[in-house]
Amino acid sequence: MISQVRGTIMHRELDRVEIMTASGVAYECLIPLSVFESLPSEGQTVTLHTHLVVREDAWHLYGFAHAYERAVFQKLLHAKGVGPALALGILSALTPDRVVRALHEKDVLTLMRVPRVGRKKAEQIILDLADKIDAVGPAPATGTAPSPLGDDAVRALIALGYNQTEADRAVRAVVESGAPKDVSSLVRGALSRLTAK
Numbered sequence: 001m002i003s004q005v006r007g008t009i010m011h012r013e014l015d016r017v018e019i020m021t022a023s024g025v026a027y028e029c030l031i032p033l034s035v036f037e038s039l040p041s042e043g044q045t046v047t048l049h050t051h052l053v054v055r056e057d058a059w060h061l062y063g064f065a066h067a068y069e070r071a072v073f074q075k076l077l078h079a080k081g082v083g084p085a086l087a088l089g090i091l092s093a094l095t096p097d098r099v100v101r102a103l104h105e106k107d108v109l110t111l112m113r114v115p116r117v118g119r120k121k122a123e124q125i126i127l128d129l130a131d132k133i134d135a136v137g138p139a140p141a142t143g144t145a146p147s148p149l150g151d152d153a154v155r156a157l158i159a160l161g162y163n164q165t166e167a168d169r170a171v172r173a174v175v176e177s178g179a180p181k182d183v184s185s186l187v188r189g190a191l192s193r194l195t196a197k
Contacts, residue, residue, distance in 0.1 A: 002061060005029060006047040012039055015088075017063065019046060029063030030084075033092035034165055038065055053084050060084060064091075071136035072096040079128040081121060090114050095168045102126075103133045113164055150175055153186040162194060170194050 007021035014036050020026045029048055031039075040046055048063035049070045062084060064070040069091065076087035076099070090099060093114040102110040103126060111122035150171050157167035167190070174189035 002027075002050050002052050004047065005050050005061070005063065007045065009039065009042050009044055009046055012036065012042060017046070017048075019048070027061055029061045030088060031063045032069075032088050034069075034095065035063060035065050037165075062088065066096075068136065069096045072099055072133075075129060075133060075136050076125070078132070079125040081124060086116060089116060092165070094164050098164065098168060100133050100136065103130050106130055110164075113158070150186065152183045153190060156183065156187045157190055157194075160191075166194065 005019050005021065005027050007019040007027075009017060010020050010026060011018040014033065016028055016030050017036070017039060018026055018028050027050075029050060031048070035048070048065070049067045050064070051062045051070055051074060053060045053062065062070075062073065064073060073087050073091060076082050076090060077084065082090075090111075094102070094110065098110065101107070106126050108119060108122045108126065111117050111125060112119060117125075153171045153174075154164070154167045157170065158164060162170075170190035170193045171186060173193055174186055177189075
């Protein structure tokens, strides 16, 4: 099992990255959008936690920034009708901790924000995983714990047209810079970060 790849980024695209290791072997890793957005530039060193899927016609290596993100991916594969491509799509649309919260809270609507996940599929994922998701362990210590205030702000940003990943990231950045007193100030702070890009 290939559990981690460390090396120099040779090429990267939205859904994959090619990494040349010190041994001279290059690995292509399929990645969620969140990993692409956090990758250093080509020629820089990166370490990815990986999961290998072996099939009769192909071997695919999936790469993640953290072991926790990989664990959520692996757990998603245990849901009926969820293969590696859909699991990767879920983690491209939602942060790992948001996926875990959606499963804990049986939040069908959040899962339905993912392309190719309708109500029936979301309900099936929740049915299969809601009681098992704790097995992935705690989220990484970095960052700020989610809060109802933050959830409301994220929903407001999504209503304005932003996707789940960028909304989560912007809200988390504002919370980390100093806890806002209400949702409106949190949304304003997140919007200022999003529009400054």
